Amino acid sequence: MSIELTDITKTFGSFVALRNVSLTVPDGELVALLGPSGSGKTTLLRIIAGLEQPDPGSGSIRFHDEDVAGHRVGHRRVGFVFQHYALFRHMSVFENVAFGLRVRPRAARPSEHEIRTKVGSLLRLVQLDGLSDRQPHHLSGGQRQRVALARALAIEPRVLLLDEPFGALDAKVRQELRRWLRRLHDELNVSSVFVTHDQDEALEVADRVVVMNQGGVEQVGCPDEVFHRPRTEFVMSFLGNVNRFRGRAEVGRVSFANVAVEHDSALAGDASVFVRPQDVEIETTPNGAPGFKATVLRVHSAGPSVQVELLAESGETLLAELSHERCGALDLRRGGSVVVVPRRVKVFVDRREA
Amino acid sequence: MAAPTGPTPAATRSAVTEPAWIKWLLIAVSIGFLGAFLFVPLVSVFTEALRKGFGAYLDGVRDPSALAAITLTLVTAAIAVPLNLVFGVAAAWAIAKFRFPGRSVLVSLIDLPFAVSPVISGLVFVLLFGLQGWLGPWLSRHDISVVFAVPGIVLATLFVTFPFVARELIPLMQEQGTEEEQAALVLGAGGWQTFWRVTLPNVKWALLYGVILCNARAMGEFGAVSVVSGHIRGQTNTMPLHVEILYNEYNFVAAFAVASLLTLLALVTLGLKSLIEARSL
Amino acid sequence: MRMTGKQYSVLPGFGLTLGCALLYLSLIVLVPLSALFFKTATLTWTQFWSTVSSERVLASYQLTFGASLAAAAVNVVFGFVVAWTLVRYDFPGKRLIDALVDLPFALPTAVSGIALTAIYSANGWIGQYLEPLGIKTAFSPLGVAIALTFIGLPFVVRTVQPALADLELEAEEAAASLGATRGQTFRRVIVPSILPALVTGGSLAFARALGEYGSVVFISGNMPMKTEITSLLIMTKLEQYDYAGATAIAIVMLLASFVLLLLINGLQWWSGQRAREVV
Numbered sequence: 001m002s003i004e005l006t007d008i009t010k011t012f013g014s015f016v017a018l019r020n021v022s023l024t025v026p027d028g029e030l031v032a033l034l035g036p037s038g039s040g041k042t043t044l045l046r047i048i049a050g051l052e053q054p055d056p057g058s059g060s061i062r063f064h065d066e067d068v069a070g071h072r073v074g075h076r077r078v079g080f081v082f083q084h085y086a087l088f089r090h091m092s093v094f095e096n097v098a099f100g101l102r103v104r105p106r107a108a109r110p111s112e113h114e115i116r117t118k119v120g121s122l123l124r125l126v127q128l129d130g131l132s133d134r135q136p137h138h139l140s141g142g143q144r145q146r147v148a149l150a151r152a153l154a155i156e157p158r159v160l161l162l163d164e165p166f167g168a169l170d171a172k173v174r175q176e177l178r179r180w181l182r183r184l185h186d187e188l189n190v191s192s193v194f195v196t197h198d199q200d201e202a203l204e205v206a207d208r209v210v211v212m213n214q215g216g217v218e219q220v221g222c223p224d225e226v227f228h229r230p231r232t233e234f235v236m237s238f239l240g241n242v243n244r245f246r247g248r249a250e251v252g253r254v255s256f257a258n259v260a261v262e263h264d265s266a267l268a269g270d271a272s273v274f275v276r277p278q279d280v281e282i283e284t285t286p287n288g289a290p291g292f293k294a295t296v297l298r299v300h301s302a303g304p305s306v307q308v309e310l311l312a313e314s315g316e317t318l319l320a321e322l323s324h325e326r327c328g329a330l331d332l333r334r335g336g337s338v339v340v341v342p343r344r345v346k347v348f349v350d351r352r353e354a
Numbered sequence: 355m356a357a358p359t360g361p362t363p364a365a366t367r368s369a370v371t372e373p374a375w376i377k378w379l380l381i382a383v384s385i386g387f388l389g390a391f392l393f394v395p396l397v398s399v400f401t402e403a404l405r406k407g408f409g410a411y412l413d414g415v416r417d418p419s420a421l422a423a424i425t426l427t428l429v430t431a432a433i434a435v436p437l438n439l440v441f442g443v444a445a446a447w448a449i450a451k452f453r454f455p456g457r458s459v460l461v462s463l464i465d466l467p468f469a470v471s472p473v474i475s476g477l478v479f480v481l482l483f484g485l486q487g488w489l490g491p492w493l494s495r496h497d498i499s500v501v502f503a504v505p506g507i508v509l510a511t512l513f514v515t516f517p518f519v520a521r522e523l524i525p526l527m528q529e530q531g532t533e534e535e536q537a538a539l540v541l542g543a544g545g546w547q548t549f550w551r552v553t554l555p556n557v558k559w560a561l562l563y564g565v566i567l568c569n570a571r572a573m574g575e576f577g578a579v580s581v582v583s584g585h586i587r588g589q590t591n592t593m594p595l596h597v598e599i600l601y602n603e604y605n606f607v608a609a610f611a612v613a614s615l616l617t618l619l620a621l622v623t624l625g626l627k628s629l630i631e632a633r634s635l
Numbered sequence: 636m637r638m639t640g641k642q643y644s645v646l647p648g649f650g651l652t653l654g655c656a657l658l659y660l661s662l663i664v665l666v667p668l669s670a671l672f673f674k675t676a677t678l679t680w681t682q683f684w685s686t687v688s689s690e691r692v693l694a695s696y697q698l699t700f701g702a703s704l705a706a707a708a709v710n711v712v713f714g715f716v717v718a719w720t721l722v723r724y725d726f727p728g729k730r731l732i733d734a735l736v737d738l739p740f741a742l743p744t745a746v747s748g749i750a751l752t753a754i755y756s757a758n759g760w761i762g763q764y765l766e767p768l769g770i771k772t773a774f775s776p777l778g779v780a781i782a783l784t785f786i787g788l789p790f791v792v793r794t795v796q797p798a799l800a801d802l803e804l805e806a807e808e809a810a811a812s813l814g815a816t817r818g819q820t821f822r823r824v825i826v827p828s829i830l831p832a833l834v835t836g837g838s839l840a841f842a843r844a845l846g847e848y849g850s851v852v853f854i855s856g857n858m859p860m861k862t863e864i865t866s867l868l869i870m871t872k873l874e875q876y877d878y879a880g881a882t883a884i885a886i887v888m889l890l891a892s893f894v895l896l897l898l899i900n901g902l903q904w905w906s907g908q909r910a911r912e913v914v
Contacts, residue, residue: 051536051645073645074542086533090555100541103551155541370807372817377724384720385732387713391785392738394760395750402753437659445656452649463660469892471846472744473866474885477873478667481674486878488670512663535646545647567740574743577848577866581873594745594849601749601853610753613746620741627741628734 001158001191002027003048007059010043010052017043018054019215025159025193025208027064030185032202033195035212036238041195044212045161048193049073049080063158079152079190081162085144087136093147094119094132100155122150125184142173153188162194166201178205199239203227211235233348236274243280243318245273247347254347257314259292261342267349277321279344282308284330284337291341294318296332308332310340399617403610414600414611419588423596423612426504430592431572434511438568442519443561447549449520450527451535461524464517476510476581483509502584507592510578515571522564526557559634563627570623574616671889674882686883695865696887698776702864703844706783707791711837714791721792722799736792739785744849751782752853774856779864782850787840794836798829835902842895846888 003025010018018040025031033041046052048061050073061069068076088096095102097119101110110118123129126146136144145165152160165181166174182205185192196202202209203223211218211226211234219231230236237244247256249271254263256273283291297309297317306327308320320340322330332338371377403411414420445464449457467475481487483500493500500506534556538548554561576594583590587599593616600609675683686692720726721733739747755762755772762772772778802825810820848866855862865888872881 049540051540053644073536073539074544077542078540080537080540082533082537084533086537088534088538088552099538099543099551103538103541103543103547151537151541370804370811370817370820380716381720381724381726383713384717388717388732388735390761391781391788392735394754395747395785396735396738396742398754398760399746399750402750441656441659444652444659447648448653448656451646452644452653454649454653460656460660463664466664469842469896471848471866471869471885471888471892473848473869474671474846474888477869477881477885478671480873481878481882482667482670484878486876488673509663509667513667516659516663532646539645539647548646549648570741574741574746576743576745576748580848581870594743597745597749606753609749613743613749616743616746620738620743620746623741624734624737627737628730 001064003159003191003193004062005044005048005059006062008044008047008054008061009058010040010047010054016215018047020059021215021217022059023210023217023220025191027191028189029207030182030192030194030205031208031210032206033193033210033212034197034199034202034238035218036197038214039212040215041210041212042163045163045193045195048159049078049161050076051080077155077158079155079157079160081145081148081152081160081165083164083167085136085148087144087147087151089136091136092132093123093128093134093136093139096136096147097122097132097150097154099151118154119150122154125153126150140173141169142177145169145177149184153190157190160190160192162192164195164197167196167198174201181205203239211238213238230346233272233274236346236348241277241319241321243275243277243316245275245316245318247271247273249347249349254345257292257312257316259290259342261290261345263345263347269349271347271349274346274348275318275342276344277307277319279342280318280320281341281343282310282320282322282326282330282332283339283341286339287341289341291339294338294340296334296336296338298334299327299332301327310338312340396617399610399614402606403614405610406607410607411611411614414605414608415615417608419591420596420608420612422588423591423593424615426507426591427573427593429504430508430511431569433508434515434572435565435569437512438516439519439561439565441516442523442564442568445520446523446527446557447553450524451532464520464524467514467517472514472575472577473581475513476578479506479510479513479582501582502586503590506582507579507590510582511572511575514575514578515568518568518571519561519564522560522567523557526560527553530556559630563630563634566623566626566630570620573619671882671885674878675886678879678883682879683883683886686880687887691859691863692865692868692884694860695863695868698779698862699845699865702776702780702783703841703847705780706787706844707837707841709780709784710787710791710840711833714788714836714840715795715833718792718795718799722796737789739787740789744786744847745853747785748782748850748853751778751785751850755781755854773854774858774862776862778854778856779851779862782854783844783847786847786850787844790840790843791833791836794839795829795832798832802828831902831905835899838895838899838902842892842899845891845895 003023005021005023008018008021009016021040021044023044033044035041043052047054050068050071054061054069060067063076088099091099098115101115101118104110119132120129123132126149128143128146128150131139131143136147139147149165166177169177178201194206206223208220209223209226210220213234219226219235221229226235227239230239236242245256247254248269249263250268251266252262252264253260254271254273281289281291293313294310297311300307300309301324306322306324308322308327310318310320312318318340330338403414445460449461480501482489483493483506484490485494485501487501489500500509534552535548538552543551573592574594575592576598579592580595580598583592583595585591585595585599591599593612597609597613597616600606600612717736721729721736752759752773754760755765755778757763757766757773759773765772770777772781806824806828807820810824811817815823846866848864848870851864852867855864855867857863857867865884869881869884869888872878872884
């Protein structure tokens with residue numbers, strides 16, 4: 001079931017949460033809404049679910065050509081997984097999952113036997129069979145999340161919506177559940193949208209990432225695209241670590257931090273220059289490639305790679321990331337002088353006021 | 355923390371407790387105070403009631419006007435408690451799950467009977483329904499008695515007891531938020547289904563608590579009911595009023611006998627209260 | 636995020652529940668209360684003033700106010716001690732005593748009235764020891780104060796208990812580690828933290844005592860100019876069918892309660908502010 005949102009605006013009092021947002025989620029895809037707090041991503045999710053209404057007269061919501069804006073929240077057949085699970089605290093796991101089936105109008109309600117079968121298969125799917133009699137407060141966070149998911153899936157939703165599903169969990173549990181969710185999605189193939197502020201999560205799990213900021217969409221694309229080919233400064237700096245410099249762009253080159261590198265910039269003018277820590281090389285002696293001098297401030301080698309803090313000759317501090325072998329070969333010390341060679345830069349020329 | 359040079363008696367004691375003698379003194383003072391003010395009055399009700407033996411006690415309780423008073427008390431509670439229950443639930447739903455202008459005024463209004471003397475609570479009904487009151491002439495033309503009759507007693511009781519259920523439910527329902535209800539709605543439940551299956555079970559202990567307090571007050575209210583009652587023996591006397599009549603006639607044993615029934619009710623109320631508190635934790 | 640208007644509007648039933656609640660509130664509370672105000676409007680100023688400032692009524696204000704204040708003060712002191720022992724110490728019978736603290740809430744006022752009178756009268760359990768000492772409790776202002784103390788007891792205890800339970804033990808440990816004696820810690824750390832709760836509890840007890848009727852009218856003896864409380868005077872006027880007089884006195888009492896209510900709300904807001912500042 002594809003989702004098509006056109007021109008959605010939502011204000012709360014004087015605060016504009018969403019500003020003319022349009023979005024298409026193709027059938028069967030797992031889409032991440034990624035952004036900082038206040039970007040509007042949760043509001044957008046809740047509007048799809050029907051838990052919020054867009055401002056009157058603004059925009060439309062369609063599930064595969066069917067206009068659902070007029071449909072009440074219970075009639076849209078969406079599954080919603082809340083950030084804090086919202087399990088029914090006084091019901092067992094079984095009753096929680098069965099809830100959506102039990103409240104159907106008499107005519108559409110499955111028999112007790114059918115409910116039992118369905119709930120059983122769902123609990124097996126989320127690997128919680130054997131816990132059907134437990135109460136929510138006797139479950140771990142990860143288990144509760146899976147119950148919430150099973151509950152949402154019980155009504156056979158056309159669309160699955162998840163609001164920061166792993167936000168309240170420990171880092172390790174989060175990682176496991178992330179991968180598990182991806183595998184589940186591949187098996188079920190329900191169109192899914194999840195909200196997160198964790199970019200690792202979005203990039204690892206989603207088919208498509210929607211980067212949002214301050215009520216608008218900055219970029220939509222597959223993870224590779226938004227990470228390596230960011231279209232705005234915000235996307236660049238939000239995803240991954242990045243060093244930011246101020247410089248000047250001319251045709252064919254850009255200068256910053258006492259270095260000028262080749263760059264196919266079509267525009268000229270003052271610009272922000274972004275360099276990722278992994279795209280920076282460190283040499284102890286100049287070797288001809290364009291670079292600038294810097295002093296080593298700190299070497300942090302605990303972890304999968306080495307993080308080196310540097311103070312550029314021109315006064316900016318920056319972060320470089322090296323492999324342990326490379327760092328060992330260079331024998332970097334605090335206070336040492338090195339040459340920094342930027343390998344890949346991304347330039348955003350300041351937009352001139354029209 | 356720097357370690358002392360050697361264990362001293364003070365250092366072996368925990369840093370945040372008082373010397374033992376202070377502790378036991380405070381406990382003694384507490385028990386003494388509570389004993390004098392709570393325990394002694396409580397026990398005296400029963401000793402006075404049984405002063406002339408169990409037979410006199412039973413006579414006091416089985417007297418026809420006493421039985422009429424008991425009946426009236428039970429009837430009043432049977433009307434007041436369910437009505438206040440419905441009100442309390444409705445008010446709590448509106449206040450706890452929604453935001454709207456005037457919400458805090460509504461909450462303050464619900465606390466009103468606690469701020470008003472019981473005599474004034476009765477007075478307002480006399481001013482409304484009494485012979486010289488607003489509706490007095492209309493009522494007497496149609497031969498309806500409100501004041502100095504059972505309806506007045508019920509109304510005064512309603513006034514005094516309506517906050518109890520609402521006050522228990524509102525903070526709890528507010529704290530519980532609306533996420534579970536939202537989840538139920540997304541899963542396809544209707545409004546009533548959501549309320550019965552999700553909201554109500556989550557507040558059942560607070561609801562019970564409120565009902566018990568409401569009932570205790572409904573049965574025990576004295577001041578407000580005294581004003582509207584007319585004190586007509588056998589007809590418009592509730593148990594507390596009957597106690598007053600007997601006492602003023604110096605019929606102490608009978609007065610304390612009826613009072614003992616009310617005291618037993620109070621003790622049962624306290625017992626249920628503790629049980630509920632233990633269960634809801 | 637600021638939200639205005641109906642938040643959570645996805646939940647149904649707003650109109651129905653609010654409507655029900657408002658209807659009930661109007662019928663049971665607002666309409667009767669308005670009868671009071673309309674009656675007041677029919678009083679002339681001289682009528683009003685002569686009633687509320689007559690000697691007998693003035694004497695009742697003095698007694699009611701004085702006895703309520705004394706009772707609230709006693710309850711603040713002893714209520715604090717009780718709350719402290721219940722929160723901090725363990726002793727046999729503690730759970731029973733904790734439950735019993737609510738007795739004045741649960742017991743009908745008429746019952747407490749006659750019980751207290753029986754105990755404190757000249758041949759009562761406690762009265763028999765006090766009479767020879769020249770302390771007259773029943774049928775005196777002291778008796779009124781005793782009854783009001785009984786009534787207000789749970790207010791202070793139940794307000795201070797949660798405040799004490801919420802105290803951070805670490806703050807006391809910090810004071811101790813900085814060299815404070817237990818007494819200093821108590822005066823400088825503990826008491827300021829629970830002072831708002833103490834004052835709130837005391838004010839609630841005071842407010843309740845001002846309007847109390849049932850538990851007092853038996854032990855007081857109701858002697859005009861000496862042991863009459865104000866709420867009794869309202870009753871007396873009503874029995875004489877002097878609706879206007881009763882209304883006048885009621886208005887004075889309501890104004891006093893209103894002022895007190897504002898004070899209490901202000902106190903609770905202030906203590907909430909202080910808690911926020913600490914955090």
